[in-house]
Amino acid sequence: MKYWLMKSEPDEFSIDALKQKKSEPWSGVRNYQARNFMREMRVGDLIFFYHSSCPEPGVVGIAEVGSETHPDPTQFDAKSDYYDAASKQEEPRWLLIDVKYKRKLKRTISLDEIKQLDLGDFALTRRGNRLSVLPVTKSQWDQILALE
């Protein structure tokens, strides 16, 4: 069992939106590193749902991986913002998984608090980090969740 963190701008897709929809195909990831992490995901892995680009960035909920990776259909949709003309049906460049709602945290565990923990090397708090999908170790997971 592995642990992950996935970012979303609450204006675009919030934890409340996920709660309402129960599960969401996570389309639109267009970064190779993030894609490669998704490829390592297995059904049942746990995900910190993180709100970014908002008044209080931080972990707001827990989700789980609801499917194996499969091709992201938006890459083939010319009308989509995520359309990639260079990606071929026979060899899809971009993948997605389904993100399944588990629960909302009692409160937001802010980025500020997370930075104050001693988490070692952590992609979320690495300087200049922009990854939207990143791995979390069990120890990092437990330390962050202990703040709830």
Added chain:
DNA sequence: GCCAACGTTGGC
């Protein structure tokens, strides 16, 4: 293969 220009992310 280098690297400047450009676009995007995301905290503040």
Added chain:
DNA sequence: GCCAACGTTGGC
């Protein structure tokens, strides 16, 4: 809205 950091693109 600003801007640092970083990934990608494309000319050479």
